[in-house]
Amino acid sequence: MSAKYIIGERSSHLYEIQICRGDKMNALTDAMYGDLVEQLEIAERDDAIRVIFLRSNNKHFSAGNDLADFVETEFNESSNVIKFLVSLASLKKPLVCAVSGAAVGIGTTLLLHCDLVYACDDSKFSVPFIKLGLTPEGASSKLLAQRCGTAKANDWLLTGRTFLTDEALGSRLINGSYPDMETTWNEARNIAVKLAKSSSRALQETKALLKADQIDNVIDTMRKEAIVFAEGLETEEAKAAFHAFLNR
Numbered sequence: 056m057s058a059k060y061i062i063g064e065r066s067s068h069l070y071e072i073q074i075c076r077g078d079k080m081n082a083l084t085d086a087m088y089g090d091l092v093e094q095l096e097i098a099e100r101d102d103a104i105r106v107i108f109l110r111s112n113n114k115h116f117s118a119g120n121d122l123a124d125f126v127e128t129e130f131n132e133s134s135n136v137i138k139f140l141v142s143l144a145s146l147k148k149p150l151v152c153a154v155s156g157a158a159v160g161i162g163t164t165l166l167l168h169c170d171l172v173y174a175c176d177d178s179k180f181s182v183p184f185i186k187l188g189l190t191p192e193g194a195s196s197k198l199l200a201q202r203c204g205t206a207k208a209n210d211w212l213l214t215g216r217t218f219l220t221d222e223a224l225g226s227r228l229i230n231g232s233y234p235d236m237e238t239t240w241n242e243a244r245n246i247a248v249k250l251a252k253s254s255s256r257a258l259q260e261t262k263a264l265l266k267a268d269q270i271d272n273v274i275d276t277m278r279k280e281a282i283v284f285a286e287g288l289e290t291e292e293a294k295a296a297f298h299a300f301l302n303r
């Protein structure tokens with residue numbers, strides 16, 4: 056059903072994955088997470104691929120988890136979203152990401168598992184779990200503070216407020232920004248292509264060293280977060296928030 060929403064294409068040593076559900080701001084469904092996992096596995100398995108590049112093919116990066124899917128699909132520790140997060144965190148090959156427009160919820164937390172992130176000057180980021188009666192996922196309860204500092208992590212996760220590219224850059228959530236969407240995609244892709252000219256072994260060893268000691272903790276945190284998240288989904292306030300959005 057979702058195959059057309061996630062596409063992957065190999066070009067020399069680069070594997071490019073695009074999220075293509077523009078009419079719903081690239082909100083991600085369980086099936087789409089499944090397809091993302093499949094695409095990441097293809098890229099990891101292929102010895103010719105050295106670098107993975109992720110972006111959307113439209114104005115926004117992702118409005119986060121599809122809220123209708125939260126209502127319709129059972130969430131548990133073995134849901135595709137958890138498989139997706141674990142496979143992102145476990146990637147051996149470098150992952151470069153280009154963000155355009157909105158990056159909401161997992162649209163922002165997945166960036167914590169990317170090695171290099173670039174965004175448009177006018178992108179908008181948020182981790183608004185609190186507004187839905189939910190809690191952090193994707194190990195963001197640990198990684199956001201590690202990457203951006205405790206003050207920012209507390210602010211963003213406790214208020215759920217939207218922040219802009221300047222703040223994301225100043226807080227080291229992203230590596231750089233470009234004036235518009237096309238430039239962001241092109242420049243981020245150029246950087247990924249440049250990386251892919253390096254030795255595959257050295258790229259992977261460097262990534263492994265940079266992430267040393269982190270991976271087990273990250274996956275453990277994701278699993279703990281998933282238990283609390285699943286409880287949150289069953290609460291009346293979460294159900295009311297989904298209902299309010301879906302019946303606007």
Ligand code: COA
Binds near residue numbers: 078079118160161
């Ligand atoms: N799940 C399902 N559909 C979503 C979605 C989501 N997370 N985010 C956006 N969409 C859909 C909208 O329902 C709408 O579809 P429709 O045209 O068929 O009605 C379309 O995408 C455009 O969204 P819209 O809300 O009209 O755009 P906007 O510019 O007014 O607002 C947002 C953008 C991101 C502020 C708003 O869409 C939003 O709050 N989305 C929910 C974000 C969220 O809570 N994600 C989960 C975090 S855990």
